[in-house]
Amino acid sequence: MIMMMTTATIKKVVSCQWSVVSWRKANKGQRTKDKGQKGMSLIAVMAVMTLFAIALLAVAPAVQLSVQREKELEAIRRGEEVAGAIRQYIEFYRGTKLPDSMDDLLEGLPQGTKKRQILRPSAAVDPLSEDGKWRLIKPTGQAFINFGKRVQTYNNGILPSSPSAIFDRFALPLVNIINSQSDSEIKEADEEEIEDSTDNTPFIGIASQSRNTSIIAYYGIENHSKWIFTPLFRGAGTSVINPRVGTPNRGERPNQNSQEQRNTLPRNTRP
Structure with missing residues (x-):
């Protein structure tokens, strides 16, 4: 009787051991399969x-390219707004006084007991330069003379007229100088025209401190430092922006209306 029970017990133990071994083998195979699937998933994610x-x-x-183009368009909009503020400032003082700093434009012009704002603070910031300051362009500076020559060349040899006779005192000396210079002399003066003055300078226009090549051509000029925003050269029918080859055709035209504008807004762009 004892022998029969022992034999039965041994069979059960052996059976359990085989079951454990089988389960381990099956579980090991499943783990291997899972690892293989995880490896394939990782490869797919990496791909x-x-x-x-x-x-x-x-x-x-x-x-x-798109981001740079938008920054340049914004710089032109702000520059044109500053040019409009300079025009109002000069017209208010009948051409006897130029602004000395951007603060002169931001403070506005006397109107009774108050100040009439002619420039928004955002336009006083150059989006193309690191410190956000515009270069102040003197009416007798080489940069201004060269810009006038480039505008004349862009406008088929004709220098556009000024918005009013008040500006003739700044335009006539310029006309005499640029008519006596050749295109080669203008090119040779490129490095000399970069002026770093950003304050305490009587100015007729502004320009960016950035010297990078531009995507947009302003008066045919493809360099940020040579874009000068000034109330001069505003003759009717002159488009100031032409895109470079390979860029979408999108332009902007300077304001040609000499009437005063309060809280001047940026010029609209056209597609």
Whole structure:
């Protein structure tokens, strides 16, 4: 009887051991399968990420170009607004006084017991320069003379008229100088025309401190430092922006109305 029970017990133990071994083998195979699936998933994720990175690299230049173009358009809008404020300032003082700093324009013009605002604070910031300060362009500076020559060349040899006779005192000496200079002399003076004055300078216009090549051509000029925003050269029918080859056709025209504008807004762009 004892022998029969022992044999039965041994069979049960052996059976349990085989069951444990079988379960372990099956579990081990499942773990191996799971590891294989995880490995494949990781490879798939890495492949997708690689393709995404390649796609980003492909579109990055186009995005950078678009961002740069918008910054340049904003710089032109602000520059044109400052030019309008300079015009109002000079007209108010009948051409006897030029602004000495951007603060003169921001403070506005006397109107009774108050000040009439002619420039928004946002327009006083250059979006293309690191410190946000505009360069102040003197009416007798080389930068202003060269700009007048470039405008004349862009306008088929004709220098556009000034908004009013008040500006003739600044325009006539300029006309005499640029008519006596050749195109080669203008090009040779490129490095000399960069003036770093940003304050305490009687100015007839402003320009950016950035010296980078531009995407947009302003009066045919493709360099930020040579874009001068001034109330002069506002003859009717002169478009100031023409895109470079390969860029969308989008332009902007300076304000040709000499009437005073309060709280001048940026000029609209056209598609």
